[in-house]
Amino acid sequence: MQLPKHVTLKEVGPRDGLQNEKVHIATEDKIQLVNLLSQSGLNYIEVTSFVHPKWIPQLADAVEVLQAIKREKDITYAALVPNMRGLERALQAGIDEASIFMSASESHNQKNINKTILETLPILKEVVIGAKAANKHVRGYISTVIGCPYEGYIHPEKVLQVTDKLLEMGVDEISLGDTIGVGVPTQVEYLLEELLKRYPVEKFAMHFHDTRGTALANITKSLEMGITKFDSSLGGLGGCPYAKGATGNVATEDLLYLLDGMGIATGVNMEKLLDAVRFIEQKLGKDVASKQMAIVRNEGSANVT
Amino acid sequence: MQLPKHVTLKEVGPRDGLQNEKVHIATEDKIQLVNLLSQSGLNYIEVTSFVHPKWIPQLADAVEVLQAIKREKDITYAALVPNMRGLERALQAGIDEASIFMSASESHNQKNINKTILETLPILKEVVIGAKAANKHVRGYISTVIGCPYEGYIHPEKVLQVTDKLLEMGVDEISLGDTIGVGVPTQVEYLLEELLKRYPVEKFAMHFHDTRGTALANITKSLEMGITKFDSSLGGLGGCPYAKGATGNVATEDLLYLLDGMGIATGVNMEKLLDAVRFIEQKLGKDVASKQMAIVRNEGSANVT
Numbered sequence: 001m002q003l004p005k006h007v008t009l010k011e012v013g014p015r016d017g018l019q020n021e022k023v024h025i026a027t028e029d030k031i032q033l034v035n036l037l038s039q040s041g042l043n044y045i046e047v048t049s050f051v052h053p054k055w056i057p058q059l060a061d062a063v064e065v066l067q068a069i070k071r072e073k074d075i076t077y078a079a080l081v082p083n084m085r086g087l088e089r090a091l092q093a094g095i096d097e098a099s100i101f102m103s104a105s106e107s108h109n110q111k112n113i114n115k116t117i118l119e120t121l122p123i124l125k126e127v128v129i130g131a132k133a134a135n136k137h138v139r140g141y142i143s144t145v146i147g148c149p150y151e152g153y154i155h156p157e158k159v160l161q162v163t164d165k166l167l168e169m170g171v172d173e174i175s176l177g178d179t180i181g182v183g184v185p186t187q188v189e190y191l192l193e194e195l196l197k198r199y200p201v202e203k204f205a206m207h208f209h210d211t212r213g214t215a216l217a218n219i220t221k222s223l224e225m226g227i228t229k230f231d232s233s234l235g236g237l238g239g240c241p242y243a244k245g246a247t248g249n250v251a252t253e254d255l256l257y258l259l260d261g262m263g264i265a266t267g268v269n270m271e272k273l274l275d276a277v278r279f280i281e282q283k284l285g286k287d288v289a290s291k292q293m294a295i296v297r298n299e300g301s302a303n304v305t
Numbered sequence: 306m307q308l309p310k311h312v313t314l315k316e317v318g319p320r321d322g323l324q325n326e327k328v329h330i331a332t333e334d335k336i337q338l339v340n341l342l343s344q345s346g347l348n349y350i351e352v353t354s355f356v357h358p359k360w361i362p363q364l365a366d367a368v369e370v371l372q373a374i375k376r377e378k379d380i381t382y383a384a385l386v387p388n389m390r391g392l393e394r395a396l397q398a399g400i401d402e403a404s405i406f407m408s409a410s411e412s413h414n415q416k417n418i419n420k421t422i423l424e425t426l427p428i429l430k431e432v433v434i435g436a437k438a439a440n441k442h443v444r445g446y447i448s449t450v451i452g453c454p455y456e457g458y459i460h461p462e463k464v465l466q467v468t469d470k471l472l473e474m475g476v477d478e479i480s481l482g483d484t485i486g487v488g489v490p491t492q493v494e495y496l497l498e499e500l501l502k503r504y505p506v507e508k509f510a511m512h513f514h515d516t517r518g519t520a521l522a523n524i525t526k527s528l529e530m531g532i533t534k535f536d537s538s539l540g541g542l543g544g545c546p547y548a549k550g551a552t553g554n555v556a557t558e559d560l561l562y563l564l565d566g567m568g569i570a571t572g573v574n575m576e577k578l579l580d581a582v583r584f585i586e587q588k589l590g591k592d593v594a595s596k597q598m599a600i601v602r603n604e605g606s607a608n609v610t
Contacts, residue, residue, distance in 0.1 A: 001491055001494055001526075003491070184562075185306065186306055186308070186567045189306055212559065212562050213515070213518070213556075213563075215518075216518050216521065217524070220522045220525065221525070254518045257518075258489055261489035261491070261519075262490065263491070291515075295517070
């Protein structure tokens with residue numbers, strides 16, 4: 001197997017995880033969570049979202065969280081930004097990077113953003129121009145890149161069309177999301193083959209949900225295709241409220257187990273990462289669904305001897 | 306990706322699953338379970354075990370179950386056989402195939418069988434000779450082929466040594482078990498590369514546990530190496546009582562989702578398979594851990610539209 005030597009984990013738990021949890025998490029606990037993650041060796045954390053609190057009340061404290069976290073150098077602290085109003089607040093709060101988002105499938109885009117894809121693009125373009133003017137990197141999430149809960153299988157051509165638009169705008173990196181976790185490695189390979197005909201592999205990160213247990217298989221195939229950036233969420237927290245059947249993101253600790261086992265460096269320390277998972281488990285008052293935490297609960301340690 | 310067009314699923318749930326469950330399952334329910342599995346399109350079912358009931362009291366009704374199930378043609382009904390006494394009972398009960406078992410690691414073999422590897426081999430040889438005299442196929446399980454709970458990583462050389470012995474005896478097929486579910490695709494690839502230098506791929510089946518979420522990734526890599534036979538257990542039931550941290554086998558329905566998605570034929574019907582899973586869930590009085598059943602519980606259907 002040809003595999004990259006180093007991979008960057010992009011931790012989306014504080015945003016993509018917590019926005020989907022019903023339990024109220026206090027602002028100070030969110031700050032503590034990000035601080036624990038900063039200690040684990042991660043160098044990218046999506047901290048919060050500037051989507052209007054009417055839609056995501058769980059993250060209404062975005063400014064407070066971003067302003068109070070203890071920042072470590074070499075860590076990018078990002079936030080989700082839906083529009084210019086969100087960007088203004090995000091810049092004031094001191095984000096390092098802005099994440100914009102849309103879907104490859106028309107109907108998921110409409111359910112998630114309440115706009116058609118064509119209506120969404122100029123709004124995102126404004127954000128990209130604004131973020132670039134402030135010297136910030138911009139990440140573009142594309143959801144439903146393999147399957148859509150309303151349209152079924154999504155052909156790579158649709159993903160390419162949206163990718164073209166986002167990269168033309170000046171987006172620095174595209175995160176390709178299997179939002180409902182339906183993908184299998186053959187589909188991942190086909191999608192990436194098509195995208196990599198047109199763009200360099202560095203432009204892409206993969207964002208898998210483990211709804212059907214295929215996340216690590218899809219990640220392995222992505223690694224073989226040269227991908228070196230993966231989104232994940234501590235404890236497997238998260239999902240998409242507008243995508244029926246979307247359970248969690250792939251758990252950061254399960255992905256780390258895979259990468260550690262294959263000798264791929266991430267810089268992330270498992271025990272320190274699990275400290276953050278244990279912390280949020282306690283605050284959520286429930287066991288998270290990751291395999292690593294199930295092992296820890298059974299044995300008291302993540303290590304197998 | 307080069308993938309096989311057809312794969313055989315070897316259902317081990319009635320034996321490997323139920324031997325590890327604490328809830329008492331009535332003999333008539335075990336019979337009903339096997340009958341439901343027979344209706345799903347599977348063509349291999351490991352029905353029970355002839356290990357002495359002192360060790361596996363859950364399967365003390367092996368003879369009754371084997372004699373009462375409704376046999377379908379084209380399905381192989383197998384049972385685990387530890388020694389000549391077990392083989393005699395198994396043959397009387399009408400097995401189609403005998404499965405023998407040992408470990409690649411010395412200490413796991415001793416914990417599991419209470420004998421050294423050297424002491425185990427002549428006992429297995431007797432069984433193979435006896436089964437062959439009765440015109441029965443013999444399957445050989447090798448446990449801990451990647452990791453051992455007592456010895457850590459197991460080098461392919463140790464697996465080769467045991468494989469050599471079993472194939473010399475006349476064993477028809479080897480099932481390579483990642484008993485504690487520690488393996489990652491690079492290790493699977495290395496193991497199979499070494500084995501396939503010496504033996505044809507048809508000699509091997511893979512038996513993965515999903516303890517760390519890597520089972521479908523390991524299966525995908527095995528498929529790419531040419532493997533066409535996989536063990537799995539409905540609902541992900543089972544594990545190994547002597548292997549700390551071994552949770553379940555990979556769930557048959559999750560494996561089927563992967564194979565269906567990649568266009569690999571198995572002959573197994575998902576809805577009929579899930580009928581069997583629902584039946585055993587009810588008898589066990591608990592939710593099984595498979596992803597497909599979690600989706601069914603959330604949505605009422607395994608299909609994503």
